[in-house]
Each structure stands twice: as C-alpha cells, then as structure tokens.
Amino acid sequence: MTPSCEMLKEHDLRSTPGRQAILSLFLRKKHALSHGDIERWLDPQYDRVTVYRTLRTFLKRGIIHKVLDDEGDLKYALCSEACSSSHHHHDHVHFKCRKCGETSCLEVEIPAVKLPRGYLVSERNLLIQGVCRKCT
Amino acid sequence: MTPSCEMLKEHDLRSTPGRQAILSLFLRKKHALSHGDIERWLDPQYDRVTVYRTLRTFLKRGIIHKVLDDEGDLKYALCSEACSSSHHHHDHVHFKCRKCGETSCLEVEIPAVKLPRGYLVSERNLLIQGVCRKCT
DNA sequence: CTGTGTGCAAACACTTTGCAGGTGT
DNA sequence: ACACCTGCAAAGTGTTTGCACACAG
Numbered sequence: 001m002t003p004s005c006e007m008l009k010e011h012d013l014r015s016t017p018g019r020q021a022i023l024s025l026f027l028r029k030k031h032a033l034s035h036g037d038i039e040r041w042l043d044p045q046y047d048r049v050t051v052y053r054t055l056r057t058f059l060k061r062g063i064i065h066k067v068l069d070d071e072g073d074l075k076y077a078l079c080s081e082a083c084s085s086s087h088h089h090h091d092h093v094h095f096k097c098r099k100c101g102e103t104s105c106l107e108v109e110i111p112a113v114k115l116p117r118g119y120l121v122s123e124r125n126l127l128i129q130g131v132c133r134k135c136t
Numbered sequence: 137m138t139p140s141c142e143m144l145k146e147h148d149l150r151s152t153p154g155r156q157a158i159l160s161l162f163l164r165k166k167h168a169l170s171h172g173d174i175e176r177w178l179d180p181q182y183d184r185v186t187v188y189r190t191l192r193t194f195l196k197r198g199i200i201h202k203v204l205d206d207e208g209d210l211k212y213a214l215c216s217e218a219c220s221s222s223h224h225h226h227d228h229v230h231f232k233c234r235k236c237g238e239t240s241c242l243e244v245e246i247p248a249v250k251l252p253r254g255y256l257v258s259e260r261n262l263l264i265q266g267v268c269r270k271c272t
Numbered sequence: 273c274t275g276t277g278t279g280c281a282a283a284c285a286c287t288t289t290g291c292a293g294g295t296g297t
Numbered sequence: 298a299c300a301c302c303t304g305c306a307a308a309g310t311g312t313t314t315g316c317a318c319a320c321a322g
Contacts, residue, residue, distance in 0.1 A: 014296055016302065035286090047304050052287065068208050070261055095255065111247040113262070118269030119231065125206055125263040126249070133254030150321055152277065171311085183279050188312065190277090
C-alpha cells in the first residue's frame with residue numbers, strides 16, 4: 001500500500017487513482033502547488049474539474065491548506081501535524097522566493113506583535129518574500 | 137479644489153469625476169475596499185470597467201496598495217506616506233475582523249523573525265485576524 | 273488640439289454545478 | 298449493492314481588451 005493510499009484512508013477518503021496521483025504530487029514536491037502546477041504535472045488524463053473537487057475535498061479533510069502570496073495567487077500545501085484538526089495552531093509562516101517563485105511553509109514562531117488596545121487576536125499569517133536557500 | 141483632486145494632481149493624474157469619486161471613497165472609509173465595495177458605494181453611473189482601470193492606475197502610481205486576506209479576497213487601501221514611492225518600506229501589517237469583516241492597515245512594527253540560514257528577506261506581510269476594537 | 277479616459281460589447285480565464293455513468297468498499 | 302467519484306457540458310463569475318467617442322489640460 002502506497003503512502004498516499006494510506007494517508008487517504010487515515011482521512012476516511014476512498015482511495016482512487018486521481019486522489020492518489022494528486023496527493024503523491026504534494027508528497028513529492030516540497031513546496032506549495034497552484035491549481036495550474038497540479039494540472040501541469042498531473043497525468044493529463046484527469047479532468048480539470050476533478051482537480052478542483054479533489055482539492056476542495058482535501059481542504060475539508062485537513063490534508064492540505066491554502067497558501068496565498070502577495071499577489072493573491074492561490075496555492076495549496078500539505079498540512080503538517082501541528083496544523084491538523086484537533087490542536088490546530090493559529091500561526092502560519094510562508095516564504096515566497098522572488099527568483100524561483102516557489103512558496104513553502106516555514107516552521108518558525110511569530111514573535112508577539114504589539115497591537116493597540118481592544119484588538120483580540122485569533123490567527124496570524126506571515127508571508128515573507130525574498131530569496132530562498134536554493135537560489136542564494 | 138477638493139482633497140481628492142489635489143491628490144490626483146500630485147500623482148500626475150488627470151482629475152476626472154470618476155477618479156475623484158473613487159478616491160474620495162477611499163478617503164471617507166478608513167478600511168480597505170474590495171472592487172465590490174466600490175461598485176456598491178459608487179454612484180452607479182460609473183462603469184465596472186472604469187473601476188477596474190482606475191484601480192489599476194492608482195496602483196501603478198502608488199496611491200493605493202493591495203490588501204489580501206486569508207481567503208485570497210482582494211481589497212485595496214490608501215498608501216500611507218511611509219508606503220509611497222521613494223522610501224518604500226517593506227513591512228505591512230493588516231488586521232481583518234471576524235465580526236465586521238473589515239480589513240485595515242496597522243502601523244506597527246513586525247519584530248525580527250528567525251529564519252534558517254541562507255534565506256534573504258526583502259519584504260514581510262503580516263495578516264492578523266480576530267476581533268477589532270469596534271466589535272469587542 | 274492632443275492625448276488620455278470612458279462606456280459599451282465582446283472576449284477571456286477561472287470556478288462551480290447538474291447529470292449520467294463508472295468505481296471503491 | 299450502494300454510496301460516492303468522475304467526466305463532460307454548460308452555466309456562472311470576475312477581469313481584460315478593442316474600439317469609438319468624450320473630455321481635461
């Protein structure tokens with residue numbers, strides 16, 4: 001049984017060829033993938049609509065999460081353990097490289113930020129842009 | 137001469153009724169506006185296409201900047217002095233309220249974040265979500 | 273007067289929905 | 298066997314483009 005197949009069952013999802021293909025793409029690439037990336041790398045036998053539906057399903061089951069860059073381009077990335085359902089943590093840090101264009105999750109803490117009185121914080125999302133290790 | 141008219145001239149833009157109307161919307165509301173917000177509050181005499189083009193122009197001239205929330209919804213907000221052309225600064229903090237849905241710019245500093253070796257940082261964008269002062 | 277802005281229509285890209293048939297368990 | 302996935306076609310939504318006319322400077 002392949003890793004992607006196992007993951008699907010863990011999340012109570014039927015293991016179909018399409019889902020396995022998309023999931024193993026995420027496992028193979030380490031950075032966030034856009035819908036376009038997925039279509040480009042996926043066997044073209046799969047319908048665009050299936051990709052949309054699969055991503056939505058994965059999103060609902062907490063297998064992946066949305067990653068947005070400064071231009072509003074939407075990508076998706078695998079959720080880490082820390083990110084998954086029960087003890088969901090509420091800080092996300094993403095790094096987008098100006099050279100290779102790849103966006104990936106960073107496992108770092110966001111220091112406390114001083115806000116004016118009266119603001120309640122429930123979630124923080126930090127997007128850092130620059131040049132990644134590979135491209136330096 | 138109205139404030140919005142002056143601002144347009146400062147940015148070398150012709151002062152037309154449509155531009156003034158949109159710009160004064162930004163001056164009146166203090167939070168970020170989506171395209172939809174603008175259409176809703178603008179005199180309906182203005183064409184949707186004009187709004188698109190006007191926003192793009194304002195963006196290019198540095199009158200407004202993009203504001204994105206966690207869902208990828210795009211809004212626009214006036215640039216502060218600090219944000220404008222010459223000594224552009226490279227940190228942005230936005231706060232989105234879960235109750236009223238409004239997003240606004242905060243003038244706070246982002247503390248340094250520790251990154252792994254080899255990463256070069258050029259810009260940081262922090263989105264904080266929670267409940268704003270008005271809604272507490 | 274000249275170059276730029278605007279409105280309208282149409283093109284375009286992206287995403288969702290309905291339905292019939294196929295597939296995993 | 299049944300519920301759920303998938304592909305296809307079509308509808309829906311948001312954004313851009315081409316062109317003729319209007320307007321600011």
